[in-house]
Amino acid sequence: MKQIRFHGRGGQGAVMASELLCHALVHEGNYGQSIPAYGFERRGAPLEAFVKLDNKPIRERTQVYEPDGIIVLDSSLIAQLPVFNGIQANGFAILNTRKKMTLEDIPEQVDTLAIIDANRIALDVFNAPITNTILLGAFSQATKLVSLQSLSECIENYFPKKIVEKNLVAVARGYNEVQVVTRSGPIRKAE
Amino acid sequence: MGKIDVLNGNKAAAWGAKLARVSLLAAYPITPQTPLVEYLATFVAEGEIDADLVEVESEHTALSVLQGGVFAGARTFTGTSSQGLALMYEPYIRTSTMRLPIVMALVTREVISPQTVWGGQQDAVTVREAGWIQIWCESNQEVLDTVVQAYKIAENKGVLLPVNVCYDGFSLSHMAERVDIPEQEKVDSFLPKPDITHVKLDPANPMSVDPLTAGPMLTEYRHKQVTAMNHAKKVIEEVRQEWFQLFGRDHGGMVDVYRMEDAEIAIVCMGSPAGTARVAIDEMREHGIKVGMVRIRVLRPFPVEEMKTLLSGVKAIGTIDRNVSFAAGYGTSYLELLTAFGGKSMPPMIDFIGGLGGSDVTLEQIKQAIVLTQYVANGGEYRSVTWFGLDEVDIESLFEDSEQEAKEGIV
Numbered sequence: 001m002k003q004i005r006f007h008g009r010g011g012q013g014a015v016m017a018s019e020l021l022c023h024a025l026v027h028e029g030n031y032g033q034s035i036p037a038y039g040f041e042r043r044g045a046p047l048e049a050f051v052k053l054d055n056k057p058i059r060e061r062t063q064v065y066e067p068d069g070i071i072v073l074d075s076s077l078i079a080q081l082p083v084f085n086g087i088q089a090n091g092f093a094i095l096n097t098r099k100k101m102t103l104e105d106i107p108e109q110v111d112t113l114a115i116i117d118a119n120r121i122a123l124d125v126f127n128a129p130i131t132n133t134i135l136l137g138a139f140s141q142a143t144k145l146v147s148l149q150s151l152s153e154c155i156e157n158y159f160p161k162k163i164v165e166k167n168l169v170a171v172a173r174g175y176n177e178v179q180v181v182t183r184s185g186p187i188r189k190a191e
Numbered sequence: 192m193g194k195i196d197v198l199n200g201n202k203a204a205a206w207g208a209k210l211a212r213v214s215l216l217a218a219y220p221i222t223p224q225t226p227l228v229e230y231l232a233t234f235v236a237e238g239e240i241d242a243d244l245v246e247v248e249s250e251h252t253a254l255s256v257l258q259g260g261v262f263a264g265a266r267t268f269t270g271t272s273s274q275g276l277a278l279m280y281e282p283y284i285r286t287s288t289m290r291l292p293i294v295m296a297l298v299t300r301e302v303i304s305p306q307t308v309w310g311g312q313q314d315a316v317t318v319r320e321a322g323w324i325q326i327w328c329e330s331n332q333e334v335l336d337t338v339v340q341a342y343k344i345a346e347n348k349g350v351l352l353p354v355n356v357c358y359d360g361f362s363l364s365h366m367a368e369r370v371d372i373p374e375q376e377k378v379d380s381f382l383p384k385p386d387i388t389h390v391k392l393d394p395a396n397p398m399s400v401d402p403l404t405a406g407p408m409l410t411e412y413r414h415k416q417v418t419a420m421n422h423a424k425k426v427i428e429e430v431r432q433e434w435f436q437l438f439g440r441d442h443g444g445m446v447d448v449y450r451m452e453d454a455e456i457a458i459v460c461m462g463s464p465a466g467t468a469r470v471a472i473d474e475m476r477e478h479g480i481k482v483g484m485v486r487i488r489v490l491r492p493f494p495v496e497e498m499k500t501l502l503s504g505v506k507a508i509g510t511i512d513r514n515v516s517f518a519a520g521y522g523t524s525y526l527e528l529l530t531a532f533g534g535k536s537m538p539p540m541i542d543f544i545g546g547l548g549g550s551d552v553t554l555e556q557i558k559q560a561i562v563l564t565q566y567v568a569n570g571g572e573y574r575s576v577t578w579f580g581l582d583e584v585d586i587e588s589l590f591e592d593s594e595q596e597a598k599e600g601i602v
Contacts, residue, residue, distance in 0.1 A: 034367040061463035062551045
């Protein structure tokens with residue numbers, strides 16, 4: 001089983017992203033759980049959501065405490081919150097940041113670092129800082145745990161019609177523009 | 192083969208109501224049930240459910256509307272949680288004595304005070320003496336399947352009792368997972384149209400419903416209600432078998448049993464923690480502890496015979512409760528098991544209270560409960576109730592070096 005923790009702010013679509021990822025995983029014949037961290041969510045406040053994925057039914061009904069990786073939708077959270085807490089060995093971090101972060105900047109158990117300036121892309125595409133599908137595209141590229149095609153098909157199937165087209169652009173730009181580095185391998189340039 | 196989708200618990204319940212072809216809906220939103228009302232309203236607005244949706248001003252009215260609907264022959268559905276259930280209490284108790292086969296999602300939550308909106312099971316266990324059948328779900332698949340099954344149980348002529356389909360607020364209601372949605376045709380073949388004749392609004396044949404009823408007649412009335420509740424046990428098992436034959440899925444009947452064949456100790460729990468318990472059991476068996484689980488699927492009526500049969504032979508029982516009983520400071524399942532054994536000799540039993548106020552019952556906690564239950568099975572003394580998060584659980588000091596293997600699984 002792989003476990004993923006999303007960090008975002010209310011309104012950025014972290015919960016929607018976790019559900020979309022879950023749909024895409026199930027679309028590929030896997031099992032998935034999408035779990036919002038329960039609180040009084042409000043626009044702008046930090047929040048978490050979780051995804052579990054496996055090729056067999058997932059029985060645990062708990063939140064995620066030791067994720068295999070994190071997806072950070074909001075660049076300001078990286079400095080403000082202990083977002084790397086609990087990440088397991090050979091973990092991954094998909095970060096929305098403008099900064100040129102390197103593997104030296106993050107804990108050593110994180111093997112794969114993917115950075116993308118999702119705010120810039122979001123302003124291009126949506127004219128608003130909605131970064132969720134951009135980060136999912138980046139996640140797909142960096143981890144190969146889900147395909148871009150599945151994400152795109154699920155956007156078409158489950159998103160309200162009027163936001164489908166822009167999100168298809170967003171997820172593809174996330175996939176194509178992310179910068180991925182790994183401790184165990186060479187730098188992978190965007191394709 | 193049905194349709195594979197990703198549904199949270201509330202949406203799974205709404206799908207169950209849709210597949211059961213409900214004809215009357217009335218509900219008032221309350222956390223964590225609110226999305227259920229939204230999904231039902233969307234289904235009605237989009238013509239997916241051919242039902243009247245009555246927008247009511249309270250839970251009291253929601254259930255009262257459904258009562259009238261049943262008199263007129265409708266198949267009805269609603270849902271609530273916590274304080275909403277409290278406000279609904281007056282028509283709630285009346286529903287079971289009038290023997291109305293209403294199905295209601297009870298999206299379990301803590302009760303106030305202290306002020307809270309988070310998950311727990313206190314609301315549902317508090318009303319377990321109100322005459323409703325209570326079925327507790329472990330997964331969203333079970334939520335969907337059980338809502339449909341509930342009508343077949345409730346409308347059985349030998350039962351005619353309302354059913355609460357209970358699922359943990361947030362842990363299930365807001366968690367989305369893979370669910371197989373059955374085909375409408377197959378559900379139709381399983382669930383015939385409702386045929387309510389014992390109470391009926393028929394101007395041609397007027398009937399007095401729920402008149403003043405005193406002494407002996409009320410005693411007979413109550414006795415019949417208890418008889419119907421006992422009969423429901425048989426019907427629940429029959430419905431389970433029929434469901435399995437048609438859809439190939441088995442969530443259990445009165446209880447759901449896991450790895451009990453050779454179990455020396457047993458965990459007893461209800462609701463969503465049971466899923467986590469399965470993982471804990473598999474892991475602790477790797478460390479040599481022969482543990483199984485009996486999940487309380489139906490809290491009312493209580494699976495007395497099943498529990499005695501399954502648990503009499505084990506060396507110790509550990510109950511895990513997301514609720515408390517004020518009888519003696521234990522959780523509900525602990526208390527119910529004491530009652531089931533009725534003072535006859537039973538294995539030593541310890542209780543664990545956790546998951547209150549929306550906190551998780553974690554994998555680690557359930558593994559601790561298993562190790563401590565094994566410790567009691569070995570003849571050790573341990574406190575009869577442990578509150579996770581309050582009581583210190585010091586496992587290392589309990590075990591001798593010779594029991595290293597059992598310890599490794601947890602410490």
